[in-house]
Amino acid sequence: MLQWTIGDVKVTRVVEVEFTSTVEGFLLGVKADEMARYQSWMKPFLDAEGDIVISVQTFALEVDGQRVIVDTCIGNGKNFGNLMPAMNDLQTAFLDDLTAAGFPPESVGTVICTHLHMDHVGWNTVLRDGKWAPTFPNARYVMTEVDLGYWSKERTQVVGSSFDDAVQPLIDAKLVDAVASDHQVSESLSLFPTPGHSPGHVSVRIRSKDQQAFITGDMVHSPVQLARPEWSSRADTDPELAQSSRRKFLSVVGGADALVLGTHFPAPTAGRLVKEGDGWRFSV
Numbered sequence: 001m002l003q004w005t006i007g008d009v010k011v012t013r014v015v016e017v018e019f020t021s022t023v024e025g026f027l028l029g030v031k032a033d034e035m036a037r038y039q040s041w042m043k044p045f046l047d048a049e050g051d052i053v054i055s056v057q058t059f060a061l062e063v064d065g066q067r068v069i070v071d072t073c074i075g076n077g078k079n080f081g082n083l084m085p086a087m088n089d090l091q092t093a094f095l096d097d098l099t100a101a102g103f104p105p106e107s108v109g110t111v112i113c114t115h116l117h118m119d120h121v122g123w124n125t126v127l128r129d130g131k132w133a134p135t136f137p138n139a140r141y142v143m144t145e146v147d148l149g150y151w152s153k154e155r156t157q158v159v160g161s162s163f164d165d166a167v168q169p170l171i172d173a174k175l176v177d178a179v180a181s182d183h184q185v186s187e188s189l190s191l192f193p194t195p196g197h198s199p200g201h202v203s204v205r206i207r208s209k210d211q212q213a214f215i216t217g218d219m220v221h222s223p224v225q226l227a228r229p230e231w232s233s234r235a236d237t238d239p240e241l242a243q244s245s246r247r248k249f250l251s252v253v254g255g256a257d258a259l260v261l262g263t264h265f266p267a268p269t270a271g272r273l274v275k276e277g278d279g280w281r282f283s284v
């Protein structure tokens with residue numbers, strides 16, 4: 001289990017599943033051979049065929065005296081029909097793994113959803129007596145006002161049934177805090193707006209004792225997008241806005257000594273931005 005310390009904050013990675021995708025299948029208008037020049041440092045994030053490895057995982061934080069979960073993966077027993085067949089009806093030991101990592105569901109005080117796609121909200125709920133019920137009964141679920149507003153109207157295309165299964169039950173239980181995209185969650189923890197992948201998408205910023213880290217969310221899916229911010233994922237709602245968010249992120253984080261934790265990056269998952277030419281390389 002990978003762990004990092006940022007000042008007084010401890011971050012633990014809990015993995016649900018991993019997928020692979022071809023470069024062309026994942027990045028809009030990018031050919032596999034364009035990846036070759038990044039091979040030296042992209043190697044850990046590609047499989048033997050050169051396909052992109054996508055890890056679906058949670059970052060579990062001990063921060064400012066509480067336990068916080070950032071994104072809740074896909075969940076068990078969810079069904080998205082033809083939209084994302086590989087994610088249908090999973091049965092993983094994710095909750096046991098989370099508990100073993102020191103985060104039994106009832107101990108979690110805050111759940112942050114970087115956005116409301118199905119692979120980020122799944123474990124918000126579990127099936128109890130035939131109904132989707134809150135997995136973390138004592139938590140406030142933090143979501144941006146913008147994403148909530150957008151996806152409550154656009155329930156089909158990208159999010160499939162996940163709004164009804166993993167968001168609406170929390171709204172009904174009055175557990176949701178609809179917040180601004182720069183919301184301060186607690187002293188060391190804030191949201192950092194990175195719209196584009198979804199309209200209200202946020203990354204998460206950790207600051208403690210002069211140390212700093214960012215959890216990307218789906219601002220990027222692969223570290224290569226930090227070197228090539230113009231490369232959008234096919235899942236980005238607004239590729240141009242996503243690109244400008246990546247550039248803005250690089251302008252803030254590129255010069256700073258900050259750890260970058262990739263929400264979909266397989267192990268080693270975290271690294272720092274190192275200047276290379278007029279761009280950046282992800283150094284682990």
Ligand SMILES: [Zn+2]
Pocket residue numbers: 117119120218264
């Ligand atoms: Zn995702």
